[in-house]
Amino acid sequence: MTTTVKTNSLTLVTAITDALAVMLKDDENVLLLGEDIGKNGGVFRATEGLQAEFGEDRVIDTPLSEAGFVGAAIGMAANGLKPVVEIQFLGFIYPAYEQLMTHAVRLRSRTLGHYSVPLVIRAPYGAGVRAPEIHCDSTEAIFTHMPGMKVVCPSNPYDAKGLMIAAIEDPDPVLFLEPMRSYRAVKENVPEGKYSIEIGKGNKLVEGDDVTIITWGAMVPVVMNATKRLRDDDVSCDVIDLRTLSPLDEELIAESVQKTGRTVIVQEAHPTSSVANDIMSVINETCFLYQKAPVEKVSGFDTPVPYFSYEDFYLPTPERVIHAVTKVMNF
Amino acid sequence: MTTTVKTNSLTLVTAITDALAVMLKDDENVLLLGEDIGKNGGVFRATEGLQAEFGEDRVIDTPLSEAGFVGAAIGMAANGLKPVVEIQFLGFIYPAYEQLMTHAVRLRSRTLGHYSVPLVIRAPYGAGVRAPEIHCDSTEAIFTHMPGMKVVCPSNPYDAKGLMIAAIEDPDPVLFLEPMRSYRAVKENVPEGKYSIEIGKGNKLVEGDDVTIITWGAMVPVVMNATKRLRDDDVSCDVIDLRTLSPLDEELIAESVQKTGRTVIVQEAHPTSSVANDIMSVINETCFLYQKAPVEKVSGFDTPVPYFSYEDFYLPTPERVIHAVTKVMNF
Amino acid sequence: MTTIRMVEGGTTMENQFPIQQFLDPQGNWISENHQELLTEERTKEFYQQMIRIRTFDRKAVSLQRQGRIGTYAAFEGQEASQVGSALALNKKDWIFPTYRDHGATMTFGHSLRNVLLFWNGRNEGNIPPEGLNIFPPGIPIATQLPHAVGAAFAEKRKGTKKAVITYFGDGATSEGDFHEGLNFASVFSSPVVFFNQNNQYAISVPMSKQMKTKTIAQKGLAYDIPSVRIDGNDVFSVYVHTLEALERARAGQGPTLIEAVTWRYGAHTTADDPSKYRDQQESTNRREESDPLLRLERCMKQNGWFNEEWVNKITNDAVQEVEQAVEEMEAYVKPDPAMIFDYVYQEITPSLAKQKKALLHMLGGDEQ
Amino acid sequence: MTTIRMVEGGTTMENQFPIQQFLDPQGNWISENHQELLTEERTKEFYQQMIRIRTFDRKAVSLQRQGRIGTYAAFEGQEASQVGSALALNKKDWIFPTYRDHGATMTFGHSLRNVLLFWNGRNEGNIPPEGLNIFPPGIPIATQLPHAVGAAFAEKRKGTKKAVITYFGDGATSEGDFHEGLNFASVFSSPVVFFNQNNQYAISVPMSKQMKTKTIAQKGLAYDIPSVRIDGNDVFSVYVHTLEALERARAGQGPTLIEAVTWRYGAHTTADDPSKYRDQQESTNRREESDPLLRLERCMKQNGWFNEEWVNKITNDAVQEVEQAVEEMEAYVKPDPAMIFDYVYQEITPSLAKQKKALLHMLGGDEQ
Numbered sequence A, B: 001m002t003t004t005v006k007t008n009s010l011t012l013v014t015a016i017t018d019a020l021a022v023m024l025k026d027d028e029n030v031l032l033l034g035e036d037i038g039k040n041g042g043v044f045r046a047t048e049g050l051q052a053e054f055g056e057d058r059v060i061d062t063p064l065s066e067a068g069f070v071g072a073a074i075g076m077a078a079n080g081l082k083p084v085v086e087i088q089f090l091g092f093i094y095p096a097y098e099q100l101m102t103h104a105v106r107l108r109s110r111t112l113g114h115y116s117v118p119l120v121i122r123a124p125y126g127a128g129v130r131a132p133e134i135h136c137d138s139t140e141a142i143f144t145h146m147p148g149m150k151v152v153c154p155s156n157p158y159d160a161k162g163l164m165i166a167a168i169e170d171p172d173p174v175l176f177l178e179p180m181r182s183y184r185a186v187k188e189n190v191p192e193g194k195y196s197i198e199i200g201k202g203n204k205l206v207e208g209d210d211v212t213i214i215t216w217g218a219m220v221p222v223v224m225n226a227t228k229r230l231r232d233d234d235v236s237c238d239v240i241d242l243r244t245l246s247p248l249d250e251e252l253i254a255e256s257v258q259k260t261g262r263t264v265i266v267q268e269a270h271p272t273s274s275v276a277n278d279i280m281s282v283i284n285e286t287c288f289l290y291q292k293a294p295v296e297k298v299s300g301f302d303t304p305v306p307y308f309s310y311e312d313f314y315l316p317t318p319e320r321v322i323h324a325v326t327k328v329m330n331f
Numbered sequence C, D: 001m002t003t004i005r006m007v008e009g010g011t012t013m014e015n016q017f018p019i020q021q022f023l024d025p026q027g028n029w030i031s032e033n034h035q036e037l038l039t040e041e042r043t044k045e046f047y048q049q050m051i052r053i054r055t056f057d058r059k060a061v062s063l064q065r066q067g068r069i070g071t072y073a074a075f076e077g078q079e080a081s082q083v084g085s086a087l088a089l090n091k092k093d094w095i096f097p098t099y100r101d102h103g104a105t106m107t108f109g110h111s112l113r114n115v116l117l118f119w120n121g122r123n124e125g126n127i128p129p130e131g132l133n134i135f136p137p138g139i140p141i142a143t144q145l146p147h148a149v150g151a152a153f154a155e156k157r158k159g160t161k162k163a164v165i166t167y168f169g170d171g172a173t174s175e176g177d178f179h180e181g182l183n184f185a186s187v188f189s190s191p192v193v194f195f196n197q198n199n200q201y202a203i204s205v206p207m208s209k210q211m212k213t214k215t216i217a218q219k220g221l222a223y224d225i226p227s228v229r230i231d232g233n234d235v236f237s238v239y240v241h242t243l244e245a246l247e248r249a250r251a252g253q254g255p256t257l258i259e260a261v262t263w264r265y266g267a268h269t270t271a272d273d274p275s276k277y278r279d280q281q282e283s284t285n286r287r288e289e290s291d292p293l294l295r296l297e298r299c300m301k302q303n304g305w306f307n308e309e310w311v312n313k314i315t316n317d318a319v320q321e322v323e324q325a326v327e328e329m330e331a332y333v334k335p336d337p338a339m340i341f342d343y344v345y346q347e348i349t350p351s352l353a354k355q356k357k358a359l360l361h362m363l364g365g366d367e368q
């Protein structure tokens, strides 16, 4: 017997809206909180129409106070609700850093599981859309350094919906990073209704033998572009979309690097104390005898994300990826 | 002609008091801000006697608001003062994370140097003194991931004074981490008056050929203990006290690892997205062809720093260091 | 230039928020209201609870001195604030305390053993007795206020009549979380009571350096939150005003801010030396003048309810109960290293499992 | 149970903080105070500045539409608040603006070209003209308040008579930094003016969802900070009250909170669509009713000071000046990649130098 699943053609951002709608229907304890998410539907329209459909007590505009409403959401989560909080841009999450660092991620261990915090924090992030300063940060690493937090980042509409549903169903706090640059980059057919993608599992986008390229989020299209051009030079790349930054899919990374012996990591963040270095640590531990060349990092720089007239200099480009791959190939 | 420098026998914490006194005398624009630093002399007595000596307008008790007084200190620094702010424990700096991340470290680049923030943030940190929860965090990495910030951490009285004076004279924001556990661990003769230790330079504590051990702060004595015991087994260790966590002394690291080919990194922090991984990245880049074994990390865990009855399980021990050294030696 | 009138709070606020007192320090009932509350039974109930928690508090201080628990925060002097407010709660309500409010949580029903475990560096101590909603003590100042507001928001949404109380000090009012918590509660009219114990010091920092205002109650005006300033050493005033605030909450009238003016007689914590920043003679004087227990004794004597034997009995009962708790705390199973890994996530991650395995192996290797 | 009186701010606050107005929407002087200020010269100075910045504002919106600058935040409707307050400053004072306050900074003397550069993603635009103390616009809401307080603290410490003004919106009052900034300023009596432009929306969130209170001025009561609520579209009221607040600051009397009630006629930014959350007809009506420029025109007409030619002349001057600035902005040297590395620290670090070298090499490699 075959079942046909209806699909809709969605962008990454509309796939998120779809996931939120599915979960608002599915569980009456799910509620959305944030600035301008109600009537306005969010500054990126991620919650478009949801307040109209589910009401003002499910989709709630909060006062302009990230620490306050994240802290309140922690209390809600500990008391039976499942808040999904929108931070308007990741660069504005910092006032809530304490509530996340000292409470959201610790309440379970502080009480040996008596209380827990099933909380999702959504945040658009990254540069490349000519946004004003601070709106473009990609500081994933200050959250992967939070024991108790999970950090996910989809690169396409299908993953976005599946990961969002998994995040809302997760019993622990999840930071859900949304690459602004990819919000409307492509449309694809996304299944209707509920499905989820396991948090902690990466995705092999391309199979290849010469070099492993590890990336996620908005850097995926940059890497895919480079990969195509490299194929013409007969360099075959094994491309991994991590999808989850914490916990890392160490198996997938090790298996690939043990095969290729060469690695290029592509990320937008500042290189120091970044997720790229976590990946290197996994490779150091699992692939020492397989490595044919040092790992190459293609990354943003240890500078603030520059004002948008300079951001193209900051962001990794296919050229920089190709340059790095060539370097590991010719080592 | 020889000059004899008078010295005083000081602990790490009294060496800091001495440095603060020297700089308060040296520059009338230096002032101290924080909770309980006045009459009370700080909860660790780091500012003992300074308000009495320099007055209430130089050593200032602030309201209990980390974001507020760090933000105010940024305004003071941009307007000609040199504030040295005490955060009572590093675990209480999180409310000020935004002010540091979006302002202290960015004002210079935002204004191409027209405004700058010569600010020192002092914070006792680390576990091992049976303190209550949150008081024991060692989240250095969320600051090394801040472009524009410098992060230093002394392991002994002499370095503490020299680095503090360098930090106060630095034209940019410096996070000065003070390992609580080492505050009164040893006394040493420290020169009177003004001297400084260059920020960004590590210190070779022991010369050896077999294995490089890289550490800092409160982990230095743990490593020294292990090193002595290893010497009896004829393992000769090259021990580096980093002293500065950002920017890293890449030359010193590379030169040592190129010599030994084996590395053990010892830190108290959570391993994921930590400074240890930054060191691995330096080794990957500079020592690929020299490495005889994978780098070993002896670290805290990816768990919240546990309540103090559990903290001994969390903290690296000489045994764990020896175990790691043996592992790299026998690889 | 002639001055434009600018409305100024300032001096008028102490008059706008007079300290509400029912029982004066001599133990006389000085209010026309609630005379009916002044019964032998209730007075003795208050007194017994205060004896009980003071007994615990003093024992804990000496345990710390003997190195049998870690750093400890004593509440002596604040018993009326903690007992009066906790006894006003329903058993299904929520408490969000700080490190100094276990007098309230123990009155509410927390396990004395668990409170001692907490102070001995055991997170097991954060688990409340079956059916009681007691959050672990907020260590970072003021951070528990938004949690309380969120929990209250959730109760309102579920349509229950449960209310929430959160405790915090004078110093806590300077934190952003105080402001954001009160604003959120007022906007959503959440059923929460903000119970401030103004003991007039934040460690060494006196109220005069913490804020320019002479009252904390007036800070409610910034949010249109009804506020009241009360004598925090008058257990009747604390009880009545907390009851009323809770009724407002249950009736859907939203949050209330209570400023209970009190004093801690001892050190901030056992790690603190108050003589560095204040003359402890003042504490001694205040003790004679307005100790909350003395006040009730005077009241009971005046009403002929005071009974030496009874006092000895309840004191001994308290000592027994506390000793029992100390024994249980010290007999408690020793720390298991696995615990630090097993509650980070509901399900341990692969890399955490590896870290756990490595540590357990090391410990095994070193110990056996 | 009989109710204990709890002092409630609530409804009384609108009466405690009546909106101070000198010039009514019809252009009539309705106050007994400061009549002397109503001179042809001053009126025309106010008007000319408002024409100037509105010309800039409208030009910037159209530049954004043409893709010649990035997202832009228009201030149209708030000109009286920005011009009146900025003209009250001394040249040596400090301004801490937000992204919507370049009307104030340009009035104060900021370079129009630099303001355009800022909106075109060039941090070069943050450099103020020689001798002017203008901080870069605060992007994270309310974060500039503590900076302003610290700068004011420094001026007081240096013993100067310089004062500081900081601008912020209604939404900003919900952030912890607002609370902590005001508390710090009141405790240290810092010479700072907290100038709130209450345009009644934070993007799509109306004041009623942002706070329960009907005024922002009342929030000063929480800190004993003198506060006043004024008509932000009445440039005279703005000017006089800001002057007085600045005088209080210079006289060592500490901070003042000014709530200037106003309205933005357009979108939050060029990326915003206000029709999603409010009926723009209301903006149209308000424009006719209380546009700050119209009000001055009416006033000038009533006093026989209005002069078509003069209006045309100053309008053309403004257009010239703005066009000139646009040309300079567009002729500005193109972005140099080295810049992103050269100002992170006073002295570049070795690893940053490596990163810089690698990028420049890549770009060289790709471009030539």
Ligand SMILES: Cc1ncc(C[n+]2csc(CCOP(=O)(O)OP(=O)(O)O)c2C)c(N)n1
Residues within 6 Å of the ligand: B035, B064, B066, B088, B092, B095, C100, C139, C140, C141, C168, C169, C170, C171, C172, C173, C199, C201, C202, C203, C268
């Ligand atoms: C965010 C934060 N900063 C600093 C501290 C250190 N600290 C612990 S208690 C305390 C004083 C609190 O005073 P108050 O709020 O009046 O409560 P009290 O201790 O008087 O009961 C301080 C500064 C902390 N716990 N959290």
Ligand SMILES: Cc1ncc(C[n+]2csc(CCOP(=O)(O)OP(=O)(O)O)c2C)c(N)n1
Residues within 6 Å of the ligand: A035, A064, A066, A088, A092, A095, D100, D139, D140, D141, D168, D169, D170, D171, D172, D173, D199, D201, D202, D203, D268
């Ligand atoms: C900390 C922070 N959170 C969110 C934002 C996104 N944001 C930009 S402007 C704005 C509304 C600000 O409203 P208000 O303070 O009233 O100023 P206005 O824009 O009306 O002038 C928001 C939420 C931000 N810039 N900073």
Ligand SMILES: [Mg+2]
Residues within 6 Å of the ligand: C169, C170, C171, C197, C198, C199, C200, C201, C202, C203
């Ligand atoms: Mg107190």
Ligand SMILES: [Mg+2]
Residues within 6 Å of the ligand: D169, D170, D171, D197, D198, D199, D200, D201, D202, D203
């Ligand atoms: Mg507004």
